[in-house]
Amino acid sequence: MALALLLALLLITLISVYLFFVHPWWFPAVVALHGAVLDRQFSTALWVLGGLFVAGQLLLAFSIFRARSKRPVIYSRGNWRFEISWTVLVACLFFWFNITGERVWSEIKIHPAATDPVQVEVTGAQFQWYFRYPGPDGRWGRTDAVKFAKPNEGNPLGIDPDDPAGKDDIVSASLVLPVNRDVDLTLRAQDVIHSVFIPAMRFKQDAVPGMSIHAYLRPLHTGTFEIACSQLCGLGHYRMRATVKVVSEQEFKEWLKLRQSVTE
Amino acid sequence: MSPVTEHVEREKKPKLGGGGPGKIPFRRGYGGGDEGEPFRRDDFLSSRERLRRFRIGMMAGIISVTMLFAGLSVVYIWRQGTGRWDPHTHVAIADWHPLTLPYRLLFINTFVLVLSSVTLELARRGLLRKAEFVTLGILPPKFHTDLPWLSLTVLLGFGFLGGQLLVWNSLRHQGIYIASYPSSSFFYLLTGLHALHLLGGLLALVYTLLGSWVRMKLESQRIAVDVTGWYWHFMAVLWIYIFALLHFARG
């Protein structure tokens, strides 16, 4: 029995180690700023906690295995020196790890280096994403979903028709971004909570009705990437998908012009 | 090594873990607190033990009720802080509508409740004294010193609830309903929940009151009154707290 447990635990440990270090399934390639930092942090996590995992399972397996022997039982009610040192050790490890993580967090959330960012307003509605660009005047038109929202008449966000600032606003079903520019996303929701999740950019932020939440990102590679809604928002949650198209500055300008002509 | 088992003849049916009304002789460490102790002669130790036990239970209950109202107060303050979110400008606009409370009524109710707390305390003390007579082996005085106080408390209690009804009425006459403003929602919620909890205590009192006619065991009655007393005082304090909250944090 002891042998069986030993083998089972070894098997589990080996398979886990295999899966996590050969990783047949893994992160998508990172295409945004901060992504690299996050990945590094994650691999530190794997080393620290994976190490504890292996140590723990092996220790368990071994102490079971060695208990087969008919040695007399060691009568011990505990050992303060061991416990204190173990506690201090783990505490230091966890907190060191935690602090490195907090650094990354403040880097991403607290001081995002935003130099004349591209303004995009992201609105979630069951079960569709809308992306609004302020247009040449750089100002959003007022919106009032209650009064003006007419999805089938090309005004899903309910932009106030008699607000000049809203005339040139561009509403798109897919997010188009210039590469290597800071982007300032303003997240909103029309009905329930949704969440913008762009795995390739290691980006996630809930869009909460009754709030406008700012989030920053900076694409580093061109290409098309998927957005998945990752906050349960009803029966269509699983198909609330959109795409991010990262293009060169040039193409971005052209795209804006194109959409401009469409809206006027 | 395998566990110790006994050989048995197959047809032996397993007993479930026993069962029954739980009327068990009382001992230190025994359970059955809320069921009396029919087989017990010397009531003194046991009844004091039971009293302690009930008081601890009541303390726990009071803690949980405190938690409930603490939570609601936090929500109240929070909601006062966050205003209405305006879809046009995407900023929150303060939308807290201070209520004009019917202060006279409220003060009268408060007075009634505090008074009832006092009368209940008197009843409690009365019973305590009687229980001491018993423990000294002397028969307690025939007349129920506590009865008038107890019934008076019950009356005052119902008086308070009636008063609260009047308060809600007066708000309704102002056209203020639970959904009218955030402030009114919280007013109805807090006062309503308090009234509900008070009703619970009131029913307990009525029960003991009847108990003293249907010759409930004196010391059970005493315990009931005692812990209900604690609860009742807590209800009074809680009410004063709610009143203060509604007044000072009315926005």
Added chain:
Amino acid sequence: MEQRSPITAQIAVESLVRRYIFSTDHKVIGLQYFFLSLAAVLIGTLLSLLMRIHLVWPNLTIPFIGQIKPETYLQYLTMHGTLMVFFVLSTVPLSGFGNFFLPLQLGASEMAFPRLNMLGFWITVLALLVLLAAFFVPGGASLAGWTQYAPLSAIPAAGPGQGMGTDLWLSSIGLFSIASVLSAINFITTTIKLRTGGMHWMRMPLPCWTWFVAASLSLLAFSILLGAVILLLLDRNAGTSVFVPGGLVVSGQTVERNGGSPLLWQHLFWFFGHPEVYIAILPGMGITSHLLSVFSRKPVFGYRAMVAATIAIGALGFMVWGHHMFVSGMDPYAGFAFSALTTAIAVPSAIKTFNWLGTIWGGRLRFNTPLLFSIGFVSLFITGGLTGPILAQPALNIYVHDTYFVVAHFHLIMAMAGLFAVFAATHFWFPKMFGRMMSERLGKLHFWITFLGAYAIFLPMHLLGIAGHPRRYSELTGVHYVTALLPLQRFITYAAILTISAQLIFIVNFFWSMFKGAAAGANPWQCTTLEWTLASPAARYGFGDHQPVVNCGAYEYSVPGAESDFRMQDSLTTS
């Protein structure tokens, strides 16, 4: 142990209804809770099976149910989570085994308030019925998940099942909260007042400690949940706006609400929710510590450290709720505090793990089924727990939040570890409950399949999460990179089908042993605690007229120089 006392005569005459249905006997109530949870866990497991099947074969038609629609999947998901968290893991370990064995281990013959106890149980039954009723109302059960985030849960128009189904969900949870508070009062009073002579706090068996702390947590946490549920019910039915902001348009209709805050619900829910998960696991921890000591014939390694860790976990449990809300739009600065506090709570858990290993170390293990499941608990707890500090880092949480990584985390540490403790306790205390032993052979078989199965199901989920697979996706067809993960999902489903069908072994073993198992002696495991001084099954009147007096700690195994390798807590031999 058969002694004449007025009660035996009295019990002879009492009616069956009083004895087995509206009983105030803590043992019967414990068993009632146990069977209630057994029913709940079977339904919940069946639902999980259906979920798994739907995920990989979306348009398969299942007998009696037909084809599962996406919304139906979410309803199953909600019910699965709710049943499992509330009616299984907050019920069996605490109310079930706690009711039965807390008084016996403390040397008392009843809970402090038997009638309150009975009331609590019947309210719980009502709560379960109300919850299950949601399946049969128009629109079906709620689909908002066990977390019921507003405004999805606050607006009936937001989806099928968000109407009456959600009202039922909320009422059920409200009732459950009340019941939990009642039984918490009972547990706390019992532990404080009913300890028998000589049973000092530091002599209590560890399960009693964890039951006590868990009860204290539920006393505080469930009151908050009750308040939150009331507020949400008012928002839904009385037109108040605590959680629902203004200017919402749901499926074309405008919502007549104003100024509420969706985040407020999350704060309230998780202020309850995090202590709740520790309510779910603490008794399991206590049981595991107890069993490891019994079956390795060694004292618990670091009893005091265990007690301290239990209390620390309980206290810290109320300060970390924000770690569920890092990406919810909460102020990023709050992230720092919650992250640090969450890391702090990981330390006492690490202490416990270390002491479990220390207890096994150098013991003479008796590989009975309870020990196997306890070892399984430790292994699963380590695996599931170590993903905690990853989730607890706001930065990493950004990516893994609401992905299958979280699902893997809490299934390993809560679902599987928790149930392993329940399995262990069932095998261990079965003789005291039913007077017979469970079959070791079936037990071991069940252990092996479930242990490997648990890893086979939930280990790959980490990879799903790392690949970015969001939770609560009722189909994999919506998002392309998710569709690509189908093979892994399929593997998980195969593993789940296998593991779940293996649970029949347990069920068969359980009911067969109940009637046909070998009759147990009074103390089959040679364990020191007081419940084993009673006959198996424990008689109605518990310790009857001779009250045990405790004169040593609960874990006196293999004391050097003692003639037997265990020393009953109430034994007078001084060595």
